[in-house]
Amino acid sequence: MTPTPPPFRDHGTATGTGTAGTDPLALLATETDLADVDFTGLDLRPALRADPRPRTFTRCTLTEANLRGAHLAEAVFIDCTATAADFTRAVLDQARWQGGSAAGANFTDADCGDLTCDNADLTDTGWRGALLAGAAFTGCRMIGARLTGHRGPDLNLARCNLSVANLNGMSLRGAHLVGIRFTEADLGGTDFRDAVLEDCRLADANLRAADFTGADLRGADLGELTIAAAAQFSGAVISAAQAAAVCAALGLNVVD
16 A cells, blocks of 8 residues: 655745745845745844845745844845844844834844834834934834834934833934824933924823923824923923913913
8 A cells, every 4th residue: 555645845935036946045145136035933144144235125024033143234125024033233224124014023233324114013123222323214113112222313203103112211302203103102211302293192101301401392292281291391392272281280271
C-alpha cells in the first residue's frame, strides 16, 4: 500500500517584484522594489547589509520583524504592516511611511531625522530616545504612543490622534500644531511656550507643570475650564469666549 504523503507546507515563500515562490530574504538582498512580500518574524538585517541601496516596500508584511540597527535611510513603506516590528537603533533618516500600520512597533533610539509619516497607524509605538529632528507626522493615529525622551528640534505634528499618548517633558516650543487630539494624554512638563494650537483638543489631558507661556490657545478646545484647569494655562493667549468660561468657573458674571 502506497503511504500517503504528508501535507504540503509552504515555509517562507513570498512574492516580490513579480517573482513567486522566492525566499523573501533572497529577494530583499537583491531587489530594491519589493511588493506583497511577507517578512513576518524574520531577521532582515543580513539581507539589508548585502545591498545598502534604499528599498521601497509596497504592501509588505513586516510583523514582528527584526530590524534592530538596520540601515533603512531613504526607505519607502507604502501600505505596509509592521505590527510589533523592532526598529530599535535603526537608521530611518529621510525614510517615508505612507499608510499602513506599525502599531506596537519599537523605535527606541532610532535615527528618524526628517522621517515622514502620512496617514499611518502608529498606535502604541515607542519612540524613547529616538532622533526626531525635522520628522513630520501627518494624519497619523498615534493613540498611546510614547514620545518621552526623544531627541532633536522641529518635530512636526498635524491632524494626528495622540489620545492617551505620553509626551511627558516633551518640547513643542514654537510649534504650530493643527488638528491634534491630546485627549487624556500625559502632557506633564511639556513645553508649549510660544506654540500655536489650532483646532487641538486638550480635554482631560494631564497638564501638570506644562508651560503655556506665550502659547496661542484661541483655536483650541480646552475642555471644562474649572479654576484649577484654568490655572494650568497661565501665560497663554485665550479668546474672549474662553475668558468668559474662566470667569464663569470663578463665579463671575461678565457684562458688556
